Amino acid sequence: MPLHTLQRLSPTAVLGLWHLTETPAELWAALPQAAIYQTLMPAAADAGRQAQWLAGRALAHRLLPELINQPPGGAVVRNDETGRPWLSGLDAEPPVLSLSHSGAWVAAVVAQSGRAGIDVEMIRDKAQRLAPRFLSAAEYAEAGLAAQAAPAHANAHYTRLWSAKETLYKLAAQRGIIFREQLLLSSFVAEESGEIPATLVRNGTQTRHCICYYQPAPGYVLTYCHEPNP
Numbered sequence: 515m516p517l518h519t520l521q522r523l524s525p526t527a528v529l530g531l532w533h534l535t536e537t538p539a540e541l542w543a544a545l546p547q548a549a550i551y552q553t554l555m556p557a558a559a560d561a562g563r564q565a566q567w568l569a570g571r572a573l574a575h576r577l578l579p580e581l582i583n584q585p586p587g588g589a590v591v592r593n594d595e596t597g598r599p600w601l602s603g604l605d606a607e608p609p610v611l612s613l614s615h616s617g618a619w620v621a622a623v624v625a626q627s628g629r630a631g632i633d634v635e636m637i638r639d640k641a642q643r644l645a646p647r648f649l650s651a652a653e654y655a656e657a658g659l660a661a662q663a664a665p666a667h668a669n670a671h672y673t674r675l676w677s678a679k680e681t682l683y684k685l686a687a688q689r690g691i692i693f694r695e696q697l698l699l700s701s702f703v704a705e706e707s708g709e710i711p712a713t714l715v716r717n718g719t720q721t722r723h724c725i726c727y728y729q730p731a732p733g734y735v736l737t738y739c740h741e742p743n744p
Contacts (some may be wrong), residue, residue: 516544517576519730527625527740528580529632529729532573534565534618541568546575547590547603551579554592566615570622574601574611577624581609596689612684612738619734628742633677637733638646648679648693660704670735671704677737678710678725685723685739686714699725710737 519531538561542548545568552668571591578589578601588603591611601608610625617636624630635641642661645654657675661668679697691697700711707728716719727737 517573518578520577523623523625523738523740526581526742527630528577529623529738529740530573530577530621531624531634532569532576532620532621533731534569534615536565536569537561538564538568538736541565541572545572547588549708551589554590561649566620569620570613570615572598573620573622574599574613574624576620581624581626582606584700596687596688598684614680616734617728619736621730621736621738622641623738624742625740625742627683629687630738630740631681632736632738633680633684634730634734634736635673635677635680637670637673637735639669641676642669645672645675650677650698651695653699656701661683664704667704674704674710674727674735674737675699676729677735678712681725681737681739682712682714682721682723685741686716688716691716712739 517530518533521529523529546569574591589601590603591599592602593599599611599613601611610630612623612630612632614621614633616634619634621632621634623632660671678699681694682697683691696715698713702710710725712723712725725737725739730736
C-alpha cells in the first residue's frame with residue numbers, strides 16, 4: 515500500500531510511514547525519475563532490500579509536496595559522503611531528509627531546515643545481545659535493571675535504546691561516532707510512547723537533544739528527532 519501515516523511534527527517538518535506490501539516492479543512503476551534511480555540503487559541489494567530502498571524514495575517524493583510549493587518532479591534522493599540522504603534537483607535550498615526501513619515499514623522525515631533523524635526497527639533479541647557494544651556502562655546497567663523488572667518487554671526496551679542512538683547518530687551526520695561514548699541516553703520511564711533525553715558528545719562539546727519514540731505497529735519501534743534552526 516502507499517503512504518500509511520502522515521504526521522505534522524511542526525509547520526516546517528513532516529513524518530511519513532509507508533507500509534511496504536509492493537514488489538520492486540510495482541514500486542519502480544510508481545517512482546519518479548526511475549531512470550536516474552536505476553543508476554543509484556545498490557548493486558548487491560536483493561528483492562527485499564530493493565523494495566525497501568525504492569519505498570524510501572517513493573515516500574520522500576510523497577512528502578515533498580507537503581512542504582514546498584515548487585513541483586518536486588525533478589527531485590532525486592542521493593547520498594552524501596557520510597551516507598546521509600539528501601534531495602537534489604530543486605531550485606531552492608533542499609529540505610532536510612532522513613530515511614529508515616525495517617521489515618515491512620519505511621519511515622521518513624522531511625523538514626524545510628534544521629536537522630532531523632529517524633529510525634524504525636523490528637523488535638528482536640539482536641539489540642539485547644549487542645547492547646554491550648553500543649551502551650555505556652551506566653546505560654547497560656540501567657537497561658539490565660529494566661529488563662529484570664519487565665522481562666517480557668526486554669527486547670522492546672533494548673531495541674528502543676538502539677533505535678534512539680541510531681536517530682541521534684543520523685542527527686550528528688558524522689562518520690566515526692562511537693555509540694558507547696558519544697551518543698548518550700539519560701534515564702526515562704519506558705512506555706509505549708514518550709521522549710528520551712539524549713546527549714551528543716562531539717569535538718569536545720556536549721549538546722542536548724530529545725528523541726521521541728512510539729510503536730508504529732505491533733513488533734516495531736520508531737524514534738525520531740527534528741530540530742529547527744534557531
